[in-house]
Amino acid sequence: LINEDLTMEQAGEAHCSAEEALTDDYKMMMTLDQGQFSEVKLAFHIPTVSCVVVKILRKNKKYASFINSEVSIMKSFDHANIIKLFHVVHTRETTYLVMEHASEGDLLHHILEQGSLEESEARRLFIQILHAVQYCHNNSIAHRDIKAGNILLDCRGNAKLADFGLSAKVSPEQKFNGFCGTLYYCAPELFGEEAYDGRATDMWSLGVLLFLMVAGHFPFRARSVERVKEHILAANFKVPPHVSMDIFNVIVELLIINPGWKPNIGQIMRRPMVRSREAQSPPTSTQAIPGTTNDLEQDPHLLVSNSPRQKFQF
Structure with missing residues (x-):
């Protein structure tokens, strides 16, 4: 009993010292987002005089496996187009993820501000996103929630894939069951009862x-969730006539109903849209926190009709 009490006391001191170190090194500023069991804050890292993002995860048995998976996956990543995890602090009740701050916000708001993206910018950003997804798939990770709100833009305007809260390590033949992701981005197989490939849904x-970037609206739109599902299941969409043929071909190839016919990331990387414009690799993030090794959790943005420049047509 004495040994057990001492162990508990030492553990408590370790938790306190970890939280104190976090408080000493970081000045918490504005809240960027808040979820059911998490909060995302902009913070100032005092030693390096730089801004970071701190994701605060309240420990909950129901979500423990997701938190552990997210931390493990992000620790394993090192890619210029994926948000970088700098540091993880565990306390008795909370896990803190200290991550790279992408100062230009997310791609969704950028699209809303522009109405739609110029094709040159859409190509550049989409190719950067492809490189990030290729890195994930090559390392046996399915993201499972790719959307404009989970693509962040750094100070140079480069794309950074974020939010690995639903991501999973997958074996070559592994399949998933159940709905996962954000409605407007979900593949038809997510609404069925059969197991599906998480990388194919990516x-x-x-x-x-890509459709959203060049068209300024989602390919599948309706007044109700059920009608949206119907459009997705039928792949009922129309690419605007102004879209260039090489982009049109990639959109049509990716939005194939039959998951067995869907191209993998390597095949898409060989398409003329990608090969004709070599993606310029962005420099490694200038943020560096000495002695440390990102993920921005956002609520699903199913509708973006609150923008004055982009309204959904029902």
Whole structure:
């Protein structure tokens, strides 16, 4: 009993010292987002005089496996187009993820501000996103929630894939069951009862994302959730006539109903849209926190009709 009490006391001191170190090194500023069991804050890292994002996860048995998976996956990543995890602090009740701050916000708001993106910018950003997804898939990770709100833009305007809260490590033949992701980006197989390939659903989401970038609205729109599902299940969409043929071909190829016919990321990387414009690799983030090794959790943005420049047509 004495040994057990001492162990508990030492553990408590370790938790306190970890939280104190976080408080000493970081000045918490504005709240960027808030979810059911998490909060995302902009913070100032005093030693390096730089801004970071701190994701605060309240420990809950129901979500423990998701938190552990997210931390493990992000720790394993090192890619210029994926948000960087700098530091993880565990206390008795909370896990803090200290991550790279992408100062230009998310791609969704950027699209809303522009109405739609110029094709040159859409190509550049989409190719950067493809590189990030290729890195994930090559490392046996399915993102499972690719959407414009989970693509962040750094100070140089480069794309950074974020939010790995639903991501999973997958084996070559592994399949998933159950709905996962954000409605407007979901592949048809997510609404069925059969198991599906998480990497194939990522590819469908990329098709929706590319369509949104060049069209300024989602390919599948309706007044109700059920009608949206119907459009997705039928792949009922129309690419605007102004879209260039090489982009049109990639969208159509990605939004194929049959998951067995869907291209993998390597095949899409060989398409003329990608090959004709070499993606310029952005420099590694200038943010560096000495002695440390990102993920921005956002609520699903199912509708973006609150923008004055982009209204959904029902």
